Amino acid sequence: MTTPAIPDPAPIALSHVSKTFGTVRALTDISFSVAAGETFGLIGPNGSGKTTLIRLLLGLGQPTSGSVRVLGFAMPDRRAARQIGYMTQASALYGELSVRENIQFFAALYGLHGRDLRARAAEVLALVDLADRAASPVQTLSGGMRQRVSLAVALVHRPRLLFLDEPTVGIDPELRHTFWDYFASLNAQGVTIVVSTHHLDEAARCHRLGLLRFGTLLAVDTPAALRAQSGQDDFEQAFLYFAQRPQEVA
Numbered sequence: 001m002t003t004p005a006i007p008d009p010a011p012i013a014l015s016h017v018s019k020t021f022g023t024v025r026a027l028t029d030i031s032f033s034v035a036a037g038e039t040f041g042l043i044g045p046n047g048s049g050k051t052t053l054i055r056l057l058l059g060l061g062q063p064t065s066g067s068v069r070v071l072g073f074a075m076p077d078r079r080a081a082r083q084i085g086y087m088t089q090a091s092a093l094y095g096e097l098s099v100r101e102n103i104q105f106f107a108a109l110y111g112l113h114g115r116d117l118r119a120r121a122a123e124v125l126a127l128v129d130l131a132d133r134a135a136s137p138v139q140t141l142s143g144g145m146r147q148r149v150s151l152a153v154a155l156v157h158r159p160r161l162l163f164l165d166e167p168t169v170g171i172d173p174e175l176r177h178t179f180w181d182y183f184a185s186l187n188a189q190g191v192t193i194v195v196s197t198h199h200l201d202e203a204a205r206c207h208r209l210g211l212l213r214f215g216t217l218l219a220v221d222t223p224a225a226l227r228a229q230s231g232q233d234d235f236e237q238a239f240l241y242f243a244q245r246p247q248e249v250a
Contacts, residue, residue, distance in 0.1 A: 011036050011161055011192045012057060017066035019052055019215075026052040027215045030066070034208075039183060039193040041206035043239065049215040050196050054163055057194065058086060071161060082110060085159035087150050089166045095139030099130055102138055103152050110157035124152035127182060129175060144170030151179070162186065164195040168202065180205050200236050211242050218242050 010033035019027040027049045034040040042050045055061045056068050059076030068075040071083055093102050103121045112120060125131045128148035133141065138149060147170050154162060168176040180202065183193055187207075195206065203209055204223045211218045211226075219226060219242050223235060230241035 010034055011071050012040075012194070013067075013069045014057075015067045017053075017056065017063045017068060019049075019056065019061070020064045025215055027056075027063075030217050032210055032217065032220050034192055034194065036192055037187045037190045038207045039187055039195060039205070041203045041209045042194065042196045042212060043198075043203055043209050044212035045243070047214075048212040050212055051165070052215075053212070054165065054194070054196065058084065058163065080161075082157070083160040085154035085157065085162040087154040087162075087164045087167055089169070091138075091146050091150055093138045093146060093149055093153070096137060098135050098137055099141070099149050099152075100125065100134040102149060103156055106153045107156045112157060120156055120158075124156050127155070127178075128152045129178075142170070144172070147171060148175075160191060162191060162193045164193065166196055166198065168197070168199065176202070200239060203239070204235050211239070213243060218245075 012034035014033070015031050017027060017030040018025070030049075030053065042053065044050055052061075056063055056075065057070055059070070059078070059080065062076060070077075071080045073080045094105070097105065100121060103124060104117060107117045107121060122131075125134055128151055130145065130148055130152070133145065138146060141149070147167070151164075151167055154164070168179060171179065176199075183195075184205075186193065195202070197203055206223065208220060208222050209226060210220045219229070221229065223238075226242065227233060227235060227238045230238040232238040232241055
């Protein structure tokens, strides 16, 4: 008989995680945890290791060294998958299917059915402001609209842990504000969110930030604390301070 995993105090816990691909070191000695109900932002330039780190957290790879635990499981572990939502930067939708059919398809994969499936699909359609395009094939939508469908798909099964990779690319400012208000409401319900973003105003709305550069974690703290540590009131200037200072492990 398999002993069930004992949930960790933190939904995400990494300890001294490194990842290499041949001679390329993608991550070096990464350690941090994310609390339940927290939005944790991953900030860094292209090639900094954000995608590699998210893939390890999703169980899509194994660290070369160190440990990754997600929702009480040592990753990779399929048992965590049903409790995770993931919005990729590249669309994973079916272009020939309608918006509603895509959402209902992924909802069914996560075990929703009948009245609950239809009701939840309607809820997320309204959230992403696509109820009037529910019958449209996804391939006829703009890039921004496809982003909105991808977010609906990631949310439809009410995940405990949500990974968002650049969730508001191509989204108008008003809808971006709506999305972030909704993320805050998810936090209040105990949902944990990990978000990768290049929008510094969005980074400032995260509870804490992890700054990555060349696969090394330079700093982990609240946006306010990072501003204070950098001596900069403007968050963009604070970001540049940590990005440009000599490389060191936080």
